[in-house]
Amino acid sequence: MLVNRQVAIIGGGPAGLTAAIEAAKVGAQVLIIDENARPGGQLFKQIHKFFGSKAHNAGVRGMDIGLNLLKETEESGAETWLNSTVIGLYEGNRLSVVRTMEDGSKKIHTVQAEKILIATGSQENTINFDGWTIPGVMGAGCAQTMINVNRVMPGTKALMVGSGNVGLMVSYQMLQAGIDVLGVVEAAPKISGYNVHAAKICRAGVPFYLRHTIIHAEADESGTLCRATIAALDEKWNPSPNTEQSFDVNLVCIAAGLRPLAKLAQMYGVEHGFIPELGGWMPLHDENMETNIQGIYVAGDTAGVEEANTAMDEGRLAGISIAQSLQLLPDQEAEQCKAEIRARLESLRLGPFGERRLQAKNRIVKKEVQL
Amino acid sequence: MYITDHPILGAEENTEMVNITVDGVPLRVRKGSMIAAALLANGIKVNRYTLKHHEPRGVFCGIGQCTDCVMIVNGQPNVRTCITPVEENMVIMTQNKD
Numbered sequence: 256m257l258v259n260r261q262v263a264i265i266g267g268g269p270a271g272l273t274a275a276i277e278a279a280k281v282g283a284q285v286l287i288i289d290e291n292a293r294p295g296g297q298l299f300k301q302i303h304k305f306f307g308s309k310a311h312n313a314g315v316r317g318m319d320i321g322l323n324l325l326k327e328t329e330e331s332g333a334e335t336w337l338n339s340t341v342i343g344l345y346e347g348n349r350l351s352v353v354r355t356m357e358d359g360s361k362k363i364h365t366v367q368a369e370k371i372l373i374a375t376g377s378q379e380n381t382i383n384f385d386g387w388t389i390p391g392v393m394g395a396g397c398a399q400t401m402i403n404v405n406r407v408m409p410g411t412k413a414l415m416v417g418s419g420n421v422g423l424m425v426s427y428q429m430l431q432a433g434i435d436v437l438g439v440v441e442a443a444p445k446i447s448g449y450n451v452h453a454a455k456i457c458r459a460g461v462p463f464y465l466r467h468t469i470i471h472a473e474a475d476e477s478g479t480l481c482r483a484t485i486a487a488l489d490e491k492w493n494p495s496p497n498t499e500q501s502f503d504v505n506l507v508c509i510a511a512g513l514r515p516l517a518k519l520a521q522m523y524g525v526e527h528g529f530i531p532e533l534g535g536w537m538p539l540h541d542e543n544m545e546t547n548i549q550g551i552y553v554a555g556d557t558a559g560v561e562e563a564n565t566a567m568d569e570g571r572l573a574g575i576s577i578a579q580s581l582q583l584l585p586d587q588e589a590e591q592c593k594a595e596i597r598a599r600l601e602s603l604r605l606g607p608f609g610e611r612r613l614q615a616k617n618r619i620v621k622k623e624v625q626l
Numbered sequence: 627m628y629i630t631d632h633p634i635l636g637a638e639e640n641t642e643m644v645n646i647t648v649d650g651v652p653l654r655v656r657k658g659s660m661i662a663a664a665l666l667a668n669g670i671k672v673n674r675y676t677l678k679h680h681e682p683r684g685v686f687c688g689i690g691q692c693t694d695c696v697m698i699v700n701g702q703p704n705v706r707t708c709i710t711p712v713e714e715n716m717v718i719m720t721q722n723k724d
């Protein structure tokens with residue numbers, strides 16, 4: 256079946272939903288396609304309060320921001336296909352979608368849209384140590400989903416590998432859920448996330464193993480994780496002999512950063528660049544979040560891994576740009592809205608972490624990225 | 627184990643249960659929860675075995691990206707159990723068990 260829409264948005268997370276709201280509220284015919292049973296992306300596992308200014312939902316928990324977005328999306332009149340996977344993006348702005356119908360059956364639909372936004376988010380990186388595939392070893396975000404969204408314990412005794420903000424926050428959220436966190440392992444000589452997050456787990460008595468890495472995981476007779484071994488790193492970042500320490504754990508979480516999930520953009524031949532500060536290879540965009548291919552936009556983690564607040568503003572920027580190019584918004588009004596959002600985004604990209612991202616984003620827009 | 631009480635999320639309000647079977651064993655699990663989560667709550671951590679080396683795999687990404695959690699659900703193989711909710715009378719099998 257061929258379905259025509261003005262705007263198709265792939266991914267109903269923070270970036271996709273805000274874009275949909277902006278475009279739909281000025282009259283664009285918007286279709287959001289999301290793989291999950293519920294939209295909202297990864298907002299619902301973020302049970303912590305957000306930082307930033309009032310304009311950025313400071314003090315509001317991610318999950319509550321998610322609920323608001325769902326409500327606004329519904330009111331905007333945007334249409335949503337859930338449990339539906341985009342499996343291809345082809346010439347002529349055509350999407351191939353495996354859509355789940357109301358009766359549960361699956362049908363292949365072709366969706367043709369004037370404007371397409373790819374907002375598929377990001378994916379966790381992993382570390383390939385000996386035993387990393389044993390059940391019980393998982394991404395930190397996976398454990399977070401199990402605890403905060405599904406409300407089940409993925410284990411009872413855990414080791415966290417990585418001390419970035421995800422590693423720190425998920426460690427704290429594991430403690431909140433009643434999981435014993437035996438330690439946080441970090442290869443660098445210092446904790447890599449914010450001090451506020453580190454302090455919370457320090458106070459709870461969780462030890463940090465800096466200059467250490469995980470080298471080995473073991474399974475019991477059931478095939479699931481029962482022990483993990485770490486070792487100190489020498490000046491060449493190799494594990495030093497005789498420094499091994501083992502922990503009886505049934506959960507190892509890997510928090511080794513995220514990378515943009517942009518397979519569809521790649522498939523369509525969108526220009527990519529390598530930007531380590533934003534997670535590696537990613538589709539590039541201009542100041543309107545449009546890629547080098549006219550009509551194809553990116554926003555949120557797909558356009559460089561940051562956080563939910565920046566994703567929401569990038570989504571708004573994309574949504575307004577789309578509405579403007581569909582002539583649903585007068586140029587002057589659109590330009591003014593976009594200038595406000597860009598200023599907000601700049602104020603979000605502050606501090607030692609934010610500044611590097613700001614510089615990287617400026618390089619992208621100014622087309623100074625190495626291809 | 628289910629997390630019934632939580633300092634931020636509060637007490638679990640959804641207490642409705644459904645019946646499923648996993649490798650022929652009947653289980654009562656929380657309605658609407660994802661299959662992989664319902665299994666974890668019951669101590670089941672292996673969802674499938676790899677084809678070539680017959681190694682166990684369990685949830686790894688939890689959001690439908692890695693396919694480590696696929697199982698045979700109502701006769702259909704390769705179902706990503708971390709993003710598929712349980713339903714009454716669902717028949718779930720460990721994929722490539724023998």
Ligand code: FES
Pocket residue numbers: 684685686687688689690691692693694695696706707708709
């Ligand atoms: S755990 Fe990765 S797809 Fe289910």
